Amino acid sequence: MESATIExxxxxxxxxxxxxxxxxxxxxxxxxxTHLWWHGASTGSSTVSETPVLxxxxxxxxxxxxxxxxxxxxxxxxSSSAFERQVQxxxxxxxxxxxxxxxxxxxxLDTYGQPVGQACxxxxxxxxxxxxxxxxxxxxxxxxxxxxxxxxIRLLKHEGGYPFLV
Numbered sequence: 001m002e003s004a005t006i007e008x009x010x011x012x013x014x015x016x017x018x019x020x021x022x023x024x025x026x027x028x029x030x031x032x033x034t035h036l037w038w039h040g041a042s043t044g045s046s047t048v049s050e051t052p053v054l055x056x057x058x059x060x061x062x063x064x065x066x067x068x069x070x071x072x073x074x075x076x077x078x079s080s081s082a083f084e085r086q087v088q089x090x091x092x093x094x095x096x097x098x099x100x101x102x103x104x105x106x107x108x109l110d111t112y113g114q115p116v117g118q119a120c121x122x123x124x125x126x127x128x129x130x131x132x133x134x135x136x137x138x139x140x141x142x143x144x145x146x147x148x149x150x151x152x153i154r155l156l157k158h159e160g161g162y163p164f165l166v
Contacts, residue, residue, distance in 0.1 A: 013047050015054035020065050021147075021154065024127075028053045032075040035124045038146030061127070065158070070096035072128045079122065083111075087119035094133040097159045101137050117141065132156060 063069035143152035
């Protein structure tokens with residue numbers, strides 16, 4: 001996720017939050033969260049400022065990692081691709097502690113598993129848009145966030161969402 005770029009034609013704001021998985025960088029543009037980068041990645045052209053949206057997102061991430069929050073409720077700007085937005089909305093519908101397969105999401109969207117997996121990999125707001133809750137039919141599948149599959153396992157264990165890992 002660190003390689004994501006920010007458009008320069010709109011002011012964006014960044015804020016860092018310390019979590020049990022390391023420092024995360026939150027990016028807001030036009031009053032909505034647009035990116036979550038791993039381990040305090042560079043803010044690029046974003047102004048470092050704790051806006052109300054970023055403050056709330058940081059607070060909700062802290063509550064999530066403390067086990068007090070199961071559903072995020074911050075304004076989000078999802079992908080610009082219509083298909084990727086559909087996949088992100090499907091991910092947002094997966095309850096805390098549960099998982100879905102790429103195939104299940106694909107069937108619901110009348111497509112195939114591979115494009116669903118690619119859309120999951122392009123998710124710019126991991127954890128909050130819970131791509132870690134999407135598994136392959138035969139196992140964990142991949143994870144594009146920092147730390148790869150090990151981070152996916154860590155997030156699933158945190159939620160109790162993959163009983164074979166607990």
